[in-house]
Amino acid sequence: MKKIDPASPPPASVDGYIEGCRPEVQAVLREIRATIRRAAPKATERLSYNMPTFFMGRVLVHYGAFKGHIGLFPPVRDPELQDRVAPYRGEKGNLRFPLDQPIPYELIGEIVAARVRAASTR
Numbered sequence: 663m664k665k666i667d668p669a670s671p672p673p674a675s676v677d678g679y680i681e682g683c684r685p686e687v688q689a690v691l692r693e694i695r696a697t698i699r700r701a702a703p704k705a706t707e708r709l710s711y712n713m714p715t716f717f718m719g720r721v722l723v724h725y726g727a728f729k730g731h732i733g734l735f736p737p738v739r740d741p742e743l744q745d746r747v748a749p750y751r752g753e754k755g756n757l758r759f760p761l762d763q764p765i766p767y768e769l770i771g772e773i774v775a776a777r778v779r780a781a782s783t784r
Contacts, residue, residue, distance in 0.1 A: 676707055676714040683727045690732060690765055694725050697767045701774035716774075718781045723774055731758040732765065740776040747773070 673679040680691045691714070698705070698716050705716040713726035713735075724735040737755030738747045746769055750757040757773075759765050 672712050673709065676709060679709060679712075679714055687727050687732075687761065690761065691725070691727060693767055694732065694765070694770060697771045698723060698725070698774050701771045702778050705778075718778060720781070722777050722781065728758075730762070731760050733758055734770065734773070738773055738776075740773070740780070743769075743773060743776060 673682055676695070680688050680695070683691060695707075695714065699707075702716055702718060702722055705718045705722050707714065707716050709715065710717075710721065710724060713724045713733075715724045716722040721736065724733075726733050726735075733752070734750075734757040737751075738744070738757065747757055750759055750766075752758045759770075
């Protein structure tokens with residue numbers, strides 16, 4: 663996860679979280695944030711587990727900066743997306759998008775759209 667100075671309080675907002683990251687990572691996080699907003703315009707946003715999180719009644723998606731990748735949680739369950747997310751799947755099913763490779767923003771948008779559809783059928 664992004665390195666937080668233990669003497670400093672955790673960020674108080676999503677903007678604070680993003681601003682606490684390296685400049686090149688800030689740009690990626692801002693684009694992921696915008697991608698999620700486009701896919702889930704009715705979702706609300708706040709920090710949860712010290713990560714930016716979007717909610718629609720319950721957690722829609724968490725994302726966070728780590729040393730060499732961006733993490734996206736929770737695991738993707740949509741069967742139509744399984745083949746496309748397979749290269750990014752971590753050991754617990756969460757997704758890891760390496761920072762030294764192009765970030766698949768379109769795929770992130772599709773993941774979020776699938777979670778919105780699933781949330782609306784509950």
